[in-house]
Amino acid sequence: MVAAHASSLESVAFVGAMDFPCSTKGLAEIQEAIRGNGLGRFVVAGCSPKTHERTFRRVAAEAGLNQFMFEIANIKEQCAFVHAQPEATQKAKVLVEAATSKCRLLIPAPYEQVPVSSDRVLVVGGGLSAVVAASHVSDQGFDVVLVNSNAVLVEDVVTAIGQEASAEHIQRIIKVLRSRPSVKIRSRAEVVDFQGHPGDFRALIETPDGGEDVRCGAAILALDAVAFAPSLKNEDERIITQREFQRLLSSHVTYPRKVVMIIPKETSEGTCGRSCHIDAIVNSLRLKELLPSADITIIGNEVRTYGMCELDYRRAQECGIRFVRCEGEPVIQHEGGLRVLVTDAYSDATLSLAAELIVLSDLLMPQNTRRLAKIFKVPVDANGFLAGSYVRLKPTSTLREGVFLCGSAAGPRLLSEEILGASTSASEAVSLLSSSFIEVGGTVAEVDPEKCSVCLSCIRSCPYTAPFINEDGKAEIDIQTCQGCGICVGICPSKAIEIYGFTDAQIESQSSASIRGGGR
C-alpha cells in the first residue's frame, strides 16, 4: 500500500518493494534501478538514517550519483515500531511523501577526501601529561615534536609522583624519548602560530635558536596546571604546603607531633586541584603510619574524597584524625606558640588549636593557557582552564578537529587521571593520523556572497570558527572546519547561508508534506 502510494507521487519514476534494502541483494537492486531508470535521486523507506545513512551513501556513489542525493523515510523505528494498524500504514505513506518532497529539492553536496599528509604529532607542554602523551604517540611509530616552554621536562617529578620509584620511571621514559631520532624535544620554546586542517597543520615554533616551521597532522595540548601555595602561606617556616610536607615525610627527619592541615577555599586566583582534600588525608595517614602518636586535625569547608579515596577518608577517621568543618577562613596566630583559630560550623564554638606545623593544600592555576588558546582557537573557561568539547563523550577532543586535550590545565584532575587522559589523547591523535584521508563536505554550510551583508553574525555564532571574511570582503565558510550544525543558517539575517541536506526549502517542503500529505 505504501509502495502504491509512492508511485502516485509527483516525479516518482520507479518504485521497488523489497524486504531488506540494506542487504547485499537489496543494495544491488537499488543500484540496478538507479542505472536502469536513469534516476537522479532516491528515497529509502526503512530504518533510521542514524543506522543506515552511510550504507546508502555508498550505494549512491557506486551508482554514479552524488552520495548525498537520497533521503531516508524512517518508517521503522519512528512508525512501524510505535504505531498500531491502520495508523502505521497511513503514517508511513505520509513519511514517504514528505521524504520524497524533500528529496526533489536535494542539491549535490560538495565532498572531498583530503589526504592525511603528515604522520607527526605536535605535543605542547612540559609536564607529566606531555611526556606520557609523547611517549604513547612515539611508541606507536609516529613522529613527535614536543614543545616545552620550560628548560626541563617534568620539573617537579619527585613531589608530583610522591614516590621515588615512579620518578625513576618517568626519567626512564624521558631518556627513551631523547634517544629516539623520531622525537624532537624543543625546550624554552613556544608555539606562536598554528594553521591548517586536521592531517595537515602547520605550527610556527619559537626556540632559543630561532623560528621553526613544523608540519604536523594533529596536536595535543598537554599542559599541566601549576600548583601554588594559598594566601595563608607566609614567611613562617612552620607553615608549609602539602608538597613540601610530602618531601618532609620521605626525608626521614623527626616528624612533627601536632599538625593542623588546612584545605583552603577556592578563590579566583586558583582552584582546588581535586587532590587537595585527598592529599591532606593521604599525607596525614602516612604521618600516622610513621608516627602513630601524631595529633592531626584537618580543617576544611567539606571533605571531597571521591571514588576509592573514600576508603582513605574512613581510615583517617578510624585512626583518630580529627576533621573540623568551618565556613570561614581560619586565622593563624604566630605569636607565642603557633595556633590556628577556627569556628566550628556545627557548634559555633571557636577552637584554638596548637600546632607544631601547619600544612596547607596547594591550589592549582593553569598558566599560559589564554595565549595558547588563542593560537589554537580553543576556548578557555573563567579560571583559565582549557575547555574541551563534550566532556562525557569526547573527553580529549576540542572544538577544533585534530587538536586534542589532556593535562590538568584542561581541568583539575588526579595524577592517575592525568596519565589516563594523556594516553587517551595520544590514541585519538594516532587514530586520526592512521587514516589515509579525512572526509570533508556533505552536510556543510555555504554562503551566497551576493546576499551576504557582512554582519558577522555567522562568525560570532559558529562554535567551530568555520566562517571567515574572505578577500572579497564577504563571509565564507571553510568546509574543512564546518561541522554541519546549521546554527549560522538560522541566525543569518540576510538569509545568505544554506546548509546542504537541510536547506530552508527542503525543511519547509518536508514539513508541509508531513502536514498535508497522505490525502489529509
Added chain:
Amino acid sequence: MTGRMRIVGYCCSYGGYSSADLAGVLRIGYSPDVMIIRIPCAGRIDVIHILKTFRDGADAVFVAGCLEKNCNFEYGNIEARKRVEHAKRLLGEIGIEKERVEMFNVASNQGWRFPEIVREMVSRVEGLGPNPLRKVVK
C-alpha cells in the same frame, strides 16, 4: 475536535531524533499524529520554519534538542531555545496561543522521554483545539 491532530516535531539528529528512534526500539508507543522532521542540530531551526509550519496548518510544533550543556554542537540547543521563544512572541502577536510551540531537551538514551513530549503536546492541543488558521487556510 474533528479530524486528526497535526503536530510537527523538529528533532535534532543527536538528541530528539535519537530519542524517538530509541522509543521505537523499546516499542514505547505514542500518537501517530506527530510527524518528525530531522534537523542536524536544534540550532538549525529558524523562526520562519515554525511560523510556516503553523501556516501550513499544524496544531502544534515542538523542537527537541540535546540536553543543555550536552549539545553535540556546543550551544545549538541554547540558540534553538532563543528562536522558539521568539516564535512564541510572534505567534502571540497574531493571536495564536504560544503554548502551541515548545522547546524540549532530551538525551539520545532517554527513549521514554520522547513519547512523554508527544503526550504533553497532544494534551495541549486537546485543550486548545485545532489551529485557528485552519479555518482560513485550506
